[in-house]
Every structure is written in structure tokens, then in C-alpha cells.
Amino acid sequence: MLEPRQDGKKRVLWPWAYAAFVLAVALLRSLSELQHYLARGGEHAWEPFLWELSSAALTGPLSVLVYHWHVAGIGAPLLRQVRRHAGGALLYMLAHVGGMFGIRFAVYALMQVDYDAGTVWSVLGYEAGKDFIGYTLTVAICHGLFHMQQSARLRAELAEARLARLTEQVQPHFLFNTLNLISSVMYEDVKKADRLLCRLADLLRSALAAQQQGWHSLQQELTLIEPYLELMQARFGDRLQVHWRIEPQAQAWSVPSLLLLNPVENAIKHDVALSRGTVSLRLEAGLIGDGKQLRICVHNSGVVAERLEREGGLGLANLRQRLQAAYGAGASMQIGPAADGGTALELLLPARGAA
Structure with a gap:
């Protein structure tokens, strides 16, 4: 990074x-x-x-x-x-x-x-007063700088602690929803449910490692999302179609870990799980604004924005709080109807530390 x-x-x-x-x-x-x-x-x-x-x-x-x-x-x-x-x-x-x-x-x-x-004593007498005042002012400035640095460090630690707390809320949220989805398979196909549970265990191990890391590249975030999407595709079969549009230069961009898990999980829970037809889920990422911002879009073809905003309130609220903790006012999130139909959740992220 x-x-x-x-x-x-x-x-x-x-x-x-x-x-x-x-x-x-x-x-x-x-x-x-x-x-x-x-x-x-x-x-x-x-x-x-x-x-x-x-x-x-x-x-x-x-x-x-x-x-x-x-x-x-x-x-x-x-x-x-x-x-x-x-x-x-x-x-x-x-x-x-x-x-x-x-x-x-x-x-x-x-x-x-x-x-x-002049003589040594005349020089010392002339310079001593100025140096004493200069030393006193320097100490006062240094004292102020030290406390400014301490305040900045404490604010950064508080923001990191808040971000970590919000990240910890992500795993139980998507875990319970995933278990609910898997439970519906257990009476239909026990072996399939067992495979899904093993895949979920692998996903949880990766998510725990990402959570401890705090920040990682977008490529690592997408690598974490892939097992979850594979698990969901195994659950829903051809009803879930996943498409990726990731620009190569965006993959090294630093993002908070588990940032995309809630948006993707919400799109599946409130669209694919409630739809009888085929639903397309598209993940897009690219740099805009002369490379100063990262745009991420999670687009699903079925559910309307109002229902996703209403029923996905906990996950979306967590996402907003995490963006606020990580970037302050530097990041934005918008959700609404997409131009080509369906619903799009768009994130605009500055470079880390730009807030």
C-alpha cells in the first residue's frame, strides 16, 4: 500500500x-x-x-x-x-x-x-536577556506542539478504535444472515449444506484475519468477497449471476477491511433470496477525478432502492458509520435506482488519510 x-x-x-x-x-x-x-x-x-x-x-x-x-x-x-x-x-x-x-x-x-x-561580559550581558526570552518562547511553542501531537494521536486512536468496533459488528450481521440461508438447504440436501458450512468456516477465518488487519487493498477485499459469492452461488445456483468490472489501477487502493461485505450481503438477502427469477449482481470499481477518488458500485438488477434502504437498514447504517469513522466527510455513499434498471449503491472514497 x-x-x-x-x-x-x-x-x-x-x-x-x-x-x-x-x-x-x-x-x-x-x-x-x-x-x-x-x-x-x-x-x-x-x-x-x-x-x-x-x-x-x-x-x-x-x-x-x-x-x-x-x-x-x-x-x-x-x-x-x-x-x-x-x-x-x-x-x-x-x-x-x-x-x-x-x-x-x-x-x-x-x-x-x-x-x-566587545568584552566577553558585555557580549554575555547583551545576549543573555534575548536568549532567555527566546528559550522561554521556544519552550512554550514546544509545549503547544507536543500537546497538539498528543491530541492528534488520541483522535487517530479513537477513530481506529471506533472503526474496529464497527468492523466487529459486520461479522455477526452477515453470519446470522448466511446461517439462515444455509438452514433452508439442510432439509433439502444435507451434503450440500455441509459443504456450505465448511466454506463459511473458511470465509470466517479470512474475515477475522482481515478484521485484525484493519485496512487492506481493494484487491484483498475482493478476494475476501469471492468466497462469500461462491457460497451464495452454490446456494442459489443459476438464479445469481455475478459480474466483475474492476479497473487494474484501482486494485491497489487502500480500503477498510470488510467494507463491501454488507452491501453485497444486503443485495443478495433482499433481492436474490426474495426473487424467483435470475438476478444479476455487478461489482464495479475504478478511479475518478484524476485518480484522486475511488468509485465502487454494487449493482443488483432486481430489488428497488426503497426496499433495500428500508430492509437493509442495519447493514447500511453500519456502512455509513464506518465511512464516517474512516474518512470523516471525505467519503460518500448513495443508493438509488440505476440508469439501466435495478438498484445501485455507490461509494466514493478518497485516498487513505485524505480526510
Whole structure:
């Protein structure tokens, strides 16, 4: 699936985005300082850039360290955190001032320009106040970022837990309906009923594995649906005709496990089982919107939409809730009369994580 690679790309891009942000801020400050420098009669236009960039070269990495330093101390007693940050502020100031003026002295020597920074105590006195404020603001920002990340993680875990709970409801629902269908065969053909029960056991094992996985590809979802349809075809014979229209590029799309079991089961329970004639069940899947959405359609030729919506309420309600838990407002489900007759249930799904 594509999601892990996308998450990996995000992790790789974040340091570069942060470095670009720090550099952009330093350049803007340099341009501002350049105006004052030239107004004072400065002779070397590169000096303001050196001053600001040398500071940013230290504050950028140090802010990352401050974040980890702060996070490592969260949860400790307040007095211990105060002592921890008092030491952290002192180390921050010494590292910032030492590194910043080290860069400046090196560049001035390379450019063969005199640089009078003042005495050590005057430099520390000037920089200490700014660094203390900078350290305090950095800690406050880091604290906010940490709790934002924790909140996002908890929301994601809650959504996954809700999705898992809804998925657990799928198996009993279709299991009871399938057992009811099989029970009608037992008095007619015991051997056939036995074969159907064995096939159902295989299907349940596959469904349990899919449920534990949470998400899988559309191809895996269809592979899970196939045994169920084979079981139903064995039950209904030629009365159930199944057709597949699956675009190859759609098969790798990630979907919640057991997503299609309820729609397919509803179409069979409320159409084939109640019809004396032949019913066609068609499964379609393809990408739309320049490949940004997956369209899945479950089309059955017999039952009208009103009856399917009314009698399949539990399964359809579960499906709506699962879409909401997995995608938020990013996914949609529509059920209604199909253009070529019968009823069509259409799902439009974004890429995982697009909600």
C-alpha cells in the first residue's frame, strides 16, 4: 500500500521544511537589518546577513534540542521541571553565543575585516536577556506542539478504535444472515449444506484475519468477497449471476477491511433470496477525478432502492458509520435506482488519510 511510503516522505520532508523556514526568517531579518546598517554608513553589505544567519545557524538546531529536552521532562514535578529548564536556558545561551560568535570571528578573519564584538561580559550581558526570552518562547511553542501531537494521536486512536468496533459488528450481521440461508438447504440436501458450512468456516477465518488487519487493498477485499459469492452461488445456483468490472489501477487502493461485505450481503438477502427469477449482481470499481477518488458500485438488477434502504437498514447504517469513522466527510455513499434498471449503491472514497 502507498500510505507507509507517503508517511515516510512526510518524515523526510519535515526537516527540510523546518530548515527552509528558519532560513527564510533569517533572511527577512537580514534584509531589515541591512536597511539600518546602510543608513549608519556601513561599508560591508554582507555583515547584516552574517549576523542574522550565524544566529539562525545555532537557534534552528538548538530549538529542536529544546523540544526533546522539554518533552523528556513532561510529567516530572513542577520544581524539577523549573530546575531542568534553568539549566537548559543556561546551556542554550552558552551554546548559542559561543557558536554564533565563533562563526562570526571565522568569517571576519576570512574576509580580512576587523571585528570588535566587545568584552566577553558585555557580549554575555547583551545576549543573555534575548536568549532567555527566546528559550522561554521556544519552550512554550514546544509545549503547544507536543500537546497538539498528543491530541492528534488520541483522535487517530479513537477513530481506529471506533472503526474496529464497527468492523466487529459486520461479522455477526452477515453470519446470522448466511446461517439462515444455509438452514433452508439442510432439509433439502444435507451434503450440500455441509459443504456450505465448511466454506463459511473458511470465509470466517479470512474475515477475522482481515478484521485484525484493519485496512487492506481493494484487491484483498475482493478476494475476501469471492468466497462469500461462491457460497451464495452454490446456494442459489443459476438464479445469481455475478459480474466483475474492476479497473487494474484501482486494485491497489487502500480500503477498510470488510467494507463491501454488507452491501453485497444486503443485495443478495433482499433481492436474490426474495426473487424467483435470475438476478444479476455487478461489482464495479475504478478511479475518478484524476485518480484522486475511488468509485465502487454494487449493482443488483432486481430489488428497488426503497426496499433495500428500508430492509437493509442495519447493514447500511453500519456502512455509513464506518465511512464516517474512516474518512470523516471525505467519503460518500448513495443508493438509488440505476440508469439501466435495478438498484445501485455507490461509494466514493478518497485516498487513505485524505480526510
